[in-house]
Structures are given as C-alpha cells and as structure tokens.
Amino acid sequence: MKVVVGLGSCGIAAGAKKVYDELKEQVDQGLDIKLDITGCVGMCHLEPIVDIYYDDGQFDRFVKVKDDEIIDLVNKAKEKNIIEDKKISSEDEEALKKQVRIAIENCGVINPERIEEYIARGGYKALEKCLTQLSQDEIIEEIKISGLRGRGGAGFPTWFKWNAAKVEKETPKYMVCNADEGDPGAFMDRSVLEGDPHRVLEGMIIGGYAIGAQEGIIYVRAEYPLAIKRLEIAIAQAKEKGYLGKNILGTGFNFDIRIKAGAGAFVCGEETALIASLEGERGMPRLKPPFPAQKGYWGKPTNINNVETFANVPWIIRNGGKAFASYGTEKSKGTKVFALTGKIKKGGLVEVPMGMPIKEIIYDIGGGILNNKKFKAVQMGGPSGGCVPAFLEDVTVDYESLTKVGAIMGSGGMVVMDETTCMVDMARFFLDFTRKESCGKCVQCRLGTKRMLEILERIVEGNGREGDIELLERLAVEVKDGSLCGLGQTAPNPVLSTIRYFRDEYEAHIRDKKCPAKSCKPLIHYEVADNCIGCGVCRRNCPVGAISGKVKEVHVIDQETCIKCGKCYEVCKFDAINIL
Template identity: 70%
Template structure:
C-alpha cells in the first residue's frame, strides 16, 4: 500500500505537515509495510489536508480534511470513513481536463524518477532526435496555444520571431512573477510538477536556438523555489540539462532568479531590466525582446502555464490540443477560484466553458448560499463580470466583449455583500502602489483616480465624479507605456459600466447598498432590544447607553461605525442602513 500526502503550500497551511509526521511515526513504530510519499496540490485546496491511498492493485482512495487524530482511517484503509471524498465532489470535478496540471498532486515533485516514469522528458527527446526547430514551432502553431500570462499572444509567433533573429546567444525566460491578488496557478505547477516547466522551457529553447534559460520567480514563493532548484539539480545530474543532451548537439542549462515581487515585472521588458540588475521599469517596443531582450540579445518570454502545456502538446500532438476549446481559444485554462466561493482552489477546464459552470458546478456555488453578484477576472488588469451575464463563455473573444480579460487566470468571486465601488478602489490601490512611476499618466492618473474612489467610499463623493473617473481612465489607458497602466482603469470602468447605480447611491444618497463602506452606515437599536448590554460592552468608544433590561441607544456623534455592536447582538435588535 502507498500513502501520498498532498504537500503543496495550501496543504501545508491546512496541517499536512502534522498529518505526514503522524503517519510516518505510526508506520515506523508498528513496522507497517507501507510507502509514505508526498505530492503537490491537486487543485482541491478547499479539502486539504488530502491523503491518497493506493492499494496493491493501484486502486486509489482519497481522504480529505484529514487530521493527525484520524490517521487510523488511513492506516486501516477504511471503506466507510467519513473522510473519504464524496461522490458528489468526484462528480463535480469530472469536467476538469488536466494538461498543464496533469501530474500535479500525482507525482512526488522532488523525485525526477517519478516524472520520468510518467513519460517525463519524452517530449524533448522526441524534438531533439526527430524534429527540426521549425517543425517544433509548426506543431505549436497547429495546437493554437496562446500565451497564458494575460495577453494571449500566439506562442508559435513569438518563438518563430526569436528563431529568425540572427544574433547569438539567445535566451529562454520563464515569467513566474505571479502577482495578481488571488492567483496561484503558476505556484501550483512550480510546487507540484517543476520538471514539466523545465521540459517545456527546453523544448522552447531547442525551437529558438537558446542555450541558456532563466526562471524569474517571485521570492514570496519559497517552496516553489526550493522544489524548482531541486528539479534543476536532478536534471543536471542525469544529463538532461547541460551539454549535448541525449547525445545531440543541443545544449541547454537553467537557473533561477528570485524577484522582489514587483507587479510591474510581469511586463516582459520590466522583467528583463530586473534580470539585468536594474530597476524593473518597462521600455518602448519595438524592438521586441525577440530581437533585443536580455542583454540586448534575442529573448523569448512565456509564463509558467504556457510552458507547462508544451510537453503535453509535443508528446500527444498539436491537433489533439487544438481539439479542445473553441475556434479562437484552443486547449485548456487553469483558473484559481477565490473569494466568496465554497470550493476555493484550482480548476483546469477546456476553453469555452461558461463562468456559471465554473462557479456553480466546479466551485460549488457561493459561500453561505448568498446571491452571486460578480466575478473579477484578470486581476487588477481585468474587469468585473456581473451576474446578468454569468453565462459568458470563458474564451478570449467573449471575455473581451464584457470589458474583462482572461488574464493569467484569477477568478475572484463576489456576493451580495461586496461593494463594487470599494472593490474597484481596492484593485486601483494595488496598481497605483505597484506603478513603477515612469509614465506621468500612470503615476499621477492612478493616484487621482484612487483619491476620487476613496472620497466616494468615505461619503464625500460629488456630482461629476463618475464622469471624471471615465475621463481619467481613457487618458491613462492611452498614455501609459506598458500593460500595467494601460489596464489599471479596467476594474473601475467595468464596475461603472455594470454597477453605475452603486456609484450614484454613494454620491447622491450617501448610502452603500452593500452596507460595507463604514462612513456611509448608520447603526440603530430597535424595539427588539431586551437590554442585555452585550452591545454596550462591545462598543470600543462607549457610544451606547442604557439601563439593564431596557432598550439601549447609540450616540451617533460618538459612534465610529465599527459594527462590533451589530456583530455581537444575538437578538437582531440592531439595524444597519
């Protein structure tokens, strides 16, 4: 029997380390004939810690939300344990089609042998021994793969541009600077299947003629960095990285560059500047990195998920990849479901699935069964998609029509309690702080927009603010040099487009319909009050007065609108308006 503990960041945070140690101790003490191993995240973050048990015939049983106190269920391989994943959960995830994350949660990411046993490095061997670089690029073209980092640019076109550049040496760079709030797709691949990234980069390097690669990964991903470095070291030891790979003339090696976590370094020219030891700031294009990139030499940059699709495509064929998805959006896409959703985690689905299917069928619906309001797609660079168009298909063309973008794959779900004006303020606050400051339009424009949004949420909005936000947004998008500034206004524009009434309520009525903006709220004690005094004791500024067993009152001049009285009252005797 083999026992595998999910050991990604989500699993460790949920207590997988304690579960692993308890299993290890028990197996050793009782001299049990069981193999204990680890794997990365399989996407079901909401059910961590997860333990998979394989019997001698290879049949798998999955235990979820495991605690050290319940390891007997696993040791005894109980058939009727309440920890076993439900049939509903299994059915719910049946629509998931894994390509980029196929081995995540299955193999031990720290053992190259397990990757090789699962057809690992067969795709690069095929490329080197059977195909010319042009043939590889043609196969990627056939697949229809578009960059998964946000822009959705055809992968083959970028590779071909780098191949056509005559200068040498050439560089293959992976952008693993995943900075969108709520996004963790790339981290899952790095932690759960680092060899897949390495192989994808090797194939790309062979296609463009590069001998050196760099993975630019944010330093906030310590486990990902450790596992990736371990994978690189193992690949070198086996001669898979280095000189004359598989006895050919192709040589390639790889190193890691830990970035400081600047969001702007997701833009490829800013990333290149950071790699060169400069401040991460974008530059004008052209020339494009394919002509003059790292050290002014031909450079190709793709993100982790893009590279993670490559080995599957080259092993199975571009036509099989193209058979999934839609006409203009081929293959699968990994999404990170976060926010007000029951089943937070990762899902990889064929392009063309509707947002409604992803949220309600795969995500299990809205937390606490509240009403779905909107989903933010594309992170700070994306836009809001409201409940009225929840049937929108997830593909590049359909999402663009809504004012949102595919982005890298973050899906932040919001319910009826979310204030859309404050949500727009949150994302703009993020981009304003992350602006490198090079462009006046971005540096000053986002600051002015943030000031207006803050003023509106604090109850000081005025007529003309909405129109001023739209005007500033237009100017910022037109005048900014890179994608950060060009897309920073998107959350504001999309919320104005779909939730203009909320903006107007804040400005004209000085009310927050979602009851989230504290300065616009009024707390009152109604006749249901029995005078228990709980609200009075919880008020941090002593704004509540009243005798025991008599109705209490709130002094509105003293009240700081913190909501602690409302939260503490067990008799629904306090209203908020």
C-alpha cells in the same frame, strides 16, 4: 499501503505539514506504511488532503485531516474501516471530474521532488521526441496547430513568438519563464511549480531547442520559497538524468536553466521590465519595438512565456497539436487554469476548456456563493482585468468574449463577489494596488492613478461630488493612452468596468451618501431593531462597549462610540441588528 500528504503551500498553511510530521514520527517508530508527498490537487478549500493507496491499486481521499486524527484514520484504513466523515464527498469528486486537466494533470498526483514519478507518467518523452524526430520548424508548426496562446496576459500566439526568436541570426538566444505572479488572488503558477516543476522545465527545454537557445532563466517571485526549492531539486535531477546540460540525451544539444528570484514588483510581469530586472536594473518597461525576440536579455534574441504556457507544451508534443486544439473555441484553443477566490464556497485551482460559461465554473465546480449569498460579479484578470456582472454569467471564458464585456483573461484570476461587496470599494482596492506597483516612469500612470484613487477614496468616504464619475472616465482614458506598458494601460479597467455595469452604486455613494452593499463604513451605521429580546450577546461582544441595555429589554447602540466593526451583527441570533 502508501499514504500521500498534499504539501503545497495551501496545504501547509492549513496544517498539512503537522499531519506529515505526525505520520513521519510514527513511521520511524515502526508504522507499516509508505509515506510520500505531493503538490496541490487544486481543492484548496479541503486542505489538508491525504490520499491513501491500497495494495490492490485502489485509493481513498480524505480531506480536512488534522494531525491528531491522522494515525487513527490510517490504522482504520488499513483495516478498510473508513472514517466516512473524513472522506471526500461525491459532490467534490464530481467537481474534479468536470475539469480537463492538461497543464496541471500531474499536480496532486506525483511527488514533485522525484523525477522518476514524472518520467513514469510520460515525462521528458516530448523532449526526446523533439530532439530525435522533429526539426525546429516542425516543433513550432505543432505549437501553431495547437492554437496555444500565451497564458500570462493578452494571449499572444506562442508559435509566433517562438518563430520570431528562431529567425533571428544573432546569438546567444535566451528562453525565459515568467513566474512573477503578482495578481491579488492568483496562485496558478505557484501551484504548478510546486506540484510539477519538471513539466515547466521540459517545456522550456523544448522551447529553447525550437528557437536555438542554450540558456533558460526562470524569473520567479522570491515570495515563493517552496516553488524555488522544488525547482532547484528538479533542475539538479534533470541534469543528473541527462535532460539538462551538455549533450542532452546524446543529441549534441546543450541547454541549461537557472533561477532568478525577483523582488516582487508587479510591473516585472511585463516582459521588458522583467528583462531589466534580470540585467540588474530597476524593473521598468521600455518602448517596443524592438521586441524581446529581436533585442531582449543583454540585447540578444529572447523569448518569454509564462509558467502555464510552458506547462502545456510537453502535452501538445506528446499528443499532437490537433488534440489540444480539439478543446476550446475557434480562436481560444485548449484549456485554462483559473484561481477561484473570493466569496466562493470551493476556492482553489481549476482547469477547464476554453469557452466554458462563467456560471458553470462558479456553480458546478466552485460550488456557488459562500453562505448562499447572491452572486454579484466576478473580477477577471486581476487588477489589470475587469468586472463581469452577474447578469453576464453566461459569458464564456475565452479571450474574445471577455474582451467584449470589458474584462481580460489575464493570468487566470477569478475573484468572486457577492451582494455584500461594494463595487466602488472594489475598484478602489485594485486601483490602490496598481498605483503602488507603478514603476513611475510614465507621468500619466504615476500621477493619473493617484488622482483616480483620491477620487475613489472620497466617494467611499461619503465625500463624492457631482462630476466625479465623468472625471474618473476622462482620467482613465488619459492613463491608458499615456502609459508605456500594460500596467498603466490596464490599471483603469476595474474602474471603467464597474462604472459601466454598476453606475447606480457610484451615484448612490455620491448623491445619496449611501452604500447599497452596506459595506463602506463612513456611509453606514448599526441600529438595534424592536425585535431585540435583550439577551445581551451583542453587548458582551462589542469591543468598545458601545451597546447598552437591560436584560430582556431592547438594547441601544451609541453611534458616537460605535466603530462599525459589525461584531454585533455577526453574533445576533435574532436578526435584531439592522445595517442602515
């Protein structure tokens, strides 16, 4: 019997390392099992996850397993006496089956630190095919047939970027993987690198061969230590097996990959800023053209794709471009990995065909809204994206449809919001992020985002003025038009999309000095209703002693002392606390 513990970052944070250590100690003392690890299967809300494979080939998945439960669970499983309340529900299994997993097909299945397991599932077959059967042009043509577009931002055709670098005569050429994942709530790249690093390496090597490069660089966030560790292991193993280095597979092709740990600047997700950082300079974008394909790293032809883009390449080569293009829509082919976060019951990583409606992802796969609240909106594309309101939940997730409603695909972040989310404050949050992450090179971005943020801060504090909405819209246009890179050009998107769909909330903040979502502290206060039975629970839980009253009598909140923490509202079992 083999026991596999999910040791992605989410699992470790939930206690999976303690589960593994407890099992390891028992194995060292004679427990008769084979112990192994894997990455995140995507169901982060169920971590720690433990898979038990039986000798007959069957397996059971157990969720939310604690370290003090694991030994009993394993011993009973050996006797086929399953602890049912720890077994994954049929509902969660169905949510997994509704996905189409290409980029993350091996995540949560193989041990990411063992190349043999990757090879056993067809790993490096695509590379072998490319080096022995296909020319550079044939590889690029297969990528073109697939319709693969960059999965890191605007969705530029991958084949076009590869071909642009290939036709350049100057050498050396470079293949760069952009793993600088900085969006709040995004963890797609991290999960792929932690769960299936060889997949990304293989995609890079194929891309390097196609454009005529001999060196690859993975620019990964230093905040991803586990991803870096597993990449280092994978690179060493690939070299040992002859998939990296000199004379790969005896074909005469030389290609090597190294890792560059970035310092975590969001702007370095922009390709020219990333290149500047690679060269040891401050990460600041430059004018294009020339594009990196012509003059990139050290002024040489350079191709840059993100992690998910490279992860799709081996599957496309193995199965054919037409197979990949059979998924998705006419202009948005294949699948897309999304990070479901926010007010969602089943947060985690999902991969679905392009063209799936937003509501299907949120309800059928994500399980709906947390605490059965009302779905209000979803922020697509992170701080560079836009807000899609609930009445547009039938909009499909593809590049064109999202652009039409004022959002973008981006790298795949989906932050779900419910009725308690203030859209003005949400716009303030994302703008605060981009303002801090601005490199400051462009005046409109450096100062424009600051001025916009100041207006939003005034509004949520109850000091909004007539004309603020129009001023925000005017500043947004100027920031977009005057910014050099995608950060500044997209920074106003959350503001513009929330004004577009939730203008009434802005007006309520400004004119009525009210927050409809009852979220902005300066614009709300708590009162005890007449149905209070005087149980004293709110009084005992108030951190500042703002509540007074006798037993079995209606209590009172001192508004001067109240810090509006909401604790009284949370603990009252009789709905006797009103938010006004």
